[in-house]
Amino acid sequence: MRILWTLPYLPWPTTSGGKTRQFHLLRNLAARGHRITLLVQSKSELDDDTRAALEPWLERLIVVPRRPLRSARTLLAIAFARPPMLASANGFSPQLQQQFEALLQEHWDVIQIEHSYSFQPFEAPLRRAGKSFIMTEHNVESGLGAASYHHFPDWARPFTRYDQWRYRHWEERVFRQTRQLIAVTEDDAKGLSRMTSRATSLVVNGVDCDYYAKVCPDRYSRRLLFIGNYEYGPNLDAMEWALDHIMPKVWAIDPMVRLTIGGYALPHDWPQRWGDPRIDWLGFVPDLRTVQNEAAIFFAPLREGGGSKLKVLEAMAAGLAVVTTEQGVSGLKVVNGTHYLGCEDAHGLALLLVEALAQPPRLAKIGDAARAYVRQYHDWSVSAAQLEGIYAQVHQQEDTHACA
Numbered sequence: 001m002r003i004l005w006t007l008p009y010l011p012w013p014t015t016s017g018g019k020t021r022q023f024h025l026l027r028n029l030a031a032r033g034h035r036i037t038l039l040v041q042s043k044s045e046l047d048d049d050t051r052a053a054l055e056p057w058l059e060r061l062i063v064v065p066r067r068p069l070r071s072a073r074t075l076l077a078i079a080f081a082r083p084p085m086l087a088s089a090n091g092f093s094p095q096l097q098q099q100f101e102a103l104l105q106e107h108w109d110v111i112q113i114e115h116s117y118s119f120q121p122f123e124a125p126l127r128r129a130g131k132s133f134i135m136t137e138h139n140v141e142s143g144l145g146a147a148s149y150h151h152f153p154d155w156a157r158p159f160t161r162y163d164q165w166r167y168r169h170w171e172e173r174v175f176r177q178t179r180q181l182i183a184v185t186e187d188d189a190k191g192l193s194r195m196t197s198r199a200t201s202l203v204v205n206g207v208d209c210d211y212y213a214k215v216c217p218d219r220y221s222r223r224l225l226f227i228g229n230y231e232y233g234p235n236l237d238a239m240e241w242a243l244d245h246i247m248p249k250v251w252a253i254d255p256m257v258r259l260t261i262g263g264y265a266l267p268h269d270w271p272q273r274w275g276d277p278r279i280d281w282l283g284f285v286p287d288l289r290t291v292q293n294e295a296a297i298f299f300a301p302l303r304e305g306g307g308s309k310l311k312v313l314e315a316m317a318a319g320l321a322v323v324t325t326e327q328g329v330s331g332l333k334v335v336n337g338t339h340y341l342g343c344e345d346a347h348g349l350a351l352l353l354v355e356a357l358a359q360p361p362r363l364a365k366i367g368d369a370a371r372a373y374v375r376q377y378h379d380w381s382v383s384a385a386q387l388e389g390i391y392a393q394v395h396q397q398e399d400t401h402a403c404a
Helices: 017-031 048-057 072-080 085-090 094-103 120-129 154-176 186-196 233-253 310-317 346-357 360-377 380-403
Strands: 002-007 035-042 060-065 110-114 134-136 180-183 223-227 258-262 279-281 297-300 321-324
Touching: 002 017, 017 035, 017 048, 017 310, 017 380, 035 094, 048 060, 060 094, 072 085, 085 120, 085 154, 094 120, 110 380, 134 380, 154 186, 180 186, 180 380, 223 233, 223 310, 233 258, 233 346, 297 310, 297 346, 310 321, 310 360, 321 346, 321 360, 346 360
Parallel strands: 002 035, 002 110, 035 060, 110 134, 134 180, 223 258, 223 297, 258 279, 297 321
Antiparallel strands: none
């Protein structure tokens, strides 16, 4: 199939869950013979490394620069336009709209749009051309609440409530126009189906199981690991909660436990804010296997967010035992005590960590069960097959409609 795929970010380097998902789905679909043109609106420039990573899988890569977040156009749109804040920041781009309109003059078997917040520049061209499209919604954005407005001060709460109201209306407007709507978890699919009164498809988040297959965690190391993208509010909240309320309780029982914290956009002031020498601070880690081999547990004390967590799936694929919350395993069909260890309060998580670190054989058993689960249900080949099936179904329906 010829596929026109749009994204509001370059999917390389894979510094976030969304970028990781996009890169691997594009790669898997291209490997299955589909011809993909990728249209990206990006806040970062297309460098040689990114071009080299993406172009082998694409028929064409077209990148349109996104205007600065604090531009007058963006600020005015956020304050006064009908789309909500996130959609306004990614919308109202004449250059992107013109490029998309030109591409619509070609024949496409599938038009794939990611995220409702990216939709504003595409709405009018699609309507004028009479083209149908598929949309993947990674989270129900209007329901994320604190996760979306993490950096806002308390005095801005009236605006955040207003913006959530705008987003509910925006979602209803966008989703009504889709030929097929796709979610990444069953819970989100059910929620979107209630919102739209029609079926929502599912394409699960995945992981490159072969890539992590040879990782051998050091279950005797007494080292915890967390990796995240700190542009995402729930990851900031998770580590602040861990460092303020959980780790002090852990160290009061076992002062030899170490914690490695890494990932993209790690706040510069954190090493000074939490200066404990038992914390190892890393930036972006290109190859997670290097740090997974040194850890005993992947610790993900997430309290906010949505979708299924790629960092948790990657840890499970590496055979790491995961200690987390219900939010940390949202969207996964895993069992507490079998595939992971979970608790919801700081004291309980601290005890769980200390007890687990003292039982390396138990860590091995949980890690092995999680690795088997992920390989069966969440390899990227599974996700790509699900998406390919949706494409085929929609394409067949359109052919039948055309013949009629």
